[in-house]
Amino acid sequence: MSDNKFGKKSNPVSRFFSFLGNDIKDIGVTFRDGDWKTKLSFLIMGIGPILRGQTLRGFAYLILEVLFFCFVGAFGGKYLSKLGTLGTVETMKKNRKTIYGDHSFLILLFGLLTLIFIVLLIFLWRMNVRENQREELALKQGKKLPGNKADFMSLFDSNFDKTLLALPVTGIFVFTVLPIIFMICVAFTNYDATHQAPTKLFTWVGFENFKTLFSFGKSGFGSTFLHVLLWTLVWALLATFIDYFLGIAVAILINKKGIKFKKFWRTCLVLTIAIPQFVSLLYVSKMFDNAGFINATLLKLGIIKSAIPFWTDPLLAKITIIVVNVWIGIPYLMLMATGLLMNIPEDLYESARIDGATPWQMFVHITMPYMLFVTGPYLLTSYTGNLNNFNVIYLLTGGGPKSMSYAGGAGGTDLLVTWLYKMTINDTDYKMAAVIGIMVFIVTAIIMLSVYRILPSVKDEEGFQ
Amino acid sequence: MxxxxxxxxxxxxxxxxxxxxxxxxxxxxxxxxxxxxxxxxxxxxxxxxxxxxxxxxxxxxxxxxxxFVLGGETNYLRWYLNTIIIATCVSVLQTIIVLCVSYALSRMRFYGRTALMKFWLVLGMFPGFLTMICLYFLLKQLGLTQAGAIPGLILVSVASSGMGYYVCKGYFDTIPKALDEAARIDGASRARVFFTMTLPMSKPIIIYTMLVAFMAPWNDYVFASYIAFGHDKSYNVAVSMYRWMNTGDYQGYYTRFCAGAVLVAIPVTLLFMFLQKYYVEGVTGGAVKG
The missing domain is CATH 1.20.5 (Single alpha-helices involved in coiled-coils or other helix-helix interfaces)
Structure with a gap:
């Protein structure tokens, strides 16, 4: 990523290969010129540092190498070898006894893990070679190598970042990176309800699932996908900007000069943040129920003749969700805007007032440009956050109302994420869920990248200062 | 006039x-x-x-x-206790991880720093539910589903929390680096600077991080219901309340849901109101820095 500074002229692929070539040459030179300790280290990692007295480092390399081979030999190897087919032996029942065959899921998961470990070991091995090279050079120049104690203490000083990041990076690797790679692979298999591990096998199918997603035939997901995608984009846009403008408006109302009990108004609104969403949203969803308070009151007052189908009519459900989301979203924006509004220099307003500007003009020409400038990045993250706003949709409608014309169990208010969730839970259609997940990623990435570049605060950092 | x-x-x-x-x-x-x-x-x-x-x-x-809710007919008290345990553990552990990551990314310049940050940004664009099945199997291998769902939930929430460093790093960035440098010249190690200087100065952001981390598990329905599936005693309040409202008999559980929900809302709301100041600081700071 940091290679970008070399400009766009050299293409990244050729740059990568020339880097790789140099690296291999470097390794060769190290082997040719190195002493026997270095040469031995090419096979037994860390033996060089151990013999040179840096036992701590040396043993760390050695232990990792031993662990790796134990892992591959005893556990990973057999999964890795089946990664190409994801298993061939099916679980069978013989005389009422179940004979377990291959477990495609575990083969894929642990096969990938082994593959990643192999890549990591190659990196480690390269580090080990470089370590030997550096030590030899230092000894040749007559320098003393740091002792074990200094080595260890550096973990709290110059190498403190490694200590701090070791655990978080491992955690993210195991519980985020590995699962994501796994699911990306699942998108290219036929893992679904009829191919459930461990009793059934699943296998690679190439781009078959993506074809299903984009086919508009009877069994295809095409039209449903477009509907859901469109609603997701529209929802995120409306949810973000309606909340944004109304939130700022409420903040301005509360902060108006001469308004008393500012803290009281604020506290009342903030209650929606404080109370867990599953409580408030579940309650609100029942309030709009056909037999709920709102319909009953309107009926009693004679305003309507029959209950308004807030959640059962697709269009009305969408509108209701957006309205309820305003109720959820305004307090956040109000809090944020309150802090930011105070930062606008008062003399800007003062001079505008002298020039005879109306409050509306001041709002349009001073407040909004400032707010948009400062909160540009926030708007972007909040837009992408709303694309994946699971809670509001799921707790209010559960993605409903269901529609016969939609494939894959999607409903009228389903976002891509809730659809993904339903496919995983209700239909156990993992392959399509994985495809949808990749689509969500692509949509998010495109929006992030394209909008980020045109943000005023990114383009022009000095503005408004 | x-x-x-x-x-x-x-x-x-x-x-x-x-x-x-x-x-x-x-x-x-x-x-x-x-x-x-x-x-x-x-x-x-x-x-x-x-x-x-x-x-x-x-x-x-x-x-x-x-x-009904507090009596022995349901496991409500157990669910409540589960949620408190999860929220407390997640709050403490997640804050520790976030502080570590933020300090390393804010103060240290090491090889691959920007690459790591960009990589995490890209990871964040994948929807979280995508990995649900895989996490379930991983946890199952460790024996942390159904009966062991509570530690499993804590593990999953904490393990990936390093990616949520933005607000905290933004705060660390505002602490002048000159302070660090001065202490380092006086012979203090990085670790010492972190523990004795940076942390005591970061009280607002620590409280903010803890508060946000504490409140999230109360809402955790999706993953909690998935890995505790069918094992009543491992539910948290969100899962059990959602089930009360969405089973066939929700008409019979409506007011009971209200009572259970009030009991959930009271402590969380009080805590939030009490620490509101820090929350506002975090939200405003986070918004500006993106």
């Missing part, structure tokens, strides 16, 4: 009056569901009705629902 002034005054008074009216309407709308929730929880289950009704003031007040 006096005339103009008095007319301005009148104009302002009318403006203020309208603002008050508007604010009052807003506040009523905002508080309405909560008032309804509390009132609903006091509706008598036995002598009135436990389902959804078209009015909010109960005809007969009673503590039936609370008696």
């Amino acid at each position: 006096a005339k103009i002034k008095s007319s301005m005054k009148r104009k302002r008074a009318i403006g203020n009056f309208l603002t008050y009216v508007l604010l009052t309407i807003i506040v009523i709308i905002w508080l309405f569901p909560f008032v309804g929730l509390v009132l609903g929880s006091f509706r008598s289950y036995i002598s009135e009705y436990g389902g959804i009704v078209g009015y909010i003031i109960p005809k007969k007040f009673s503590l039936d629902n609370y008696r």
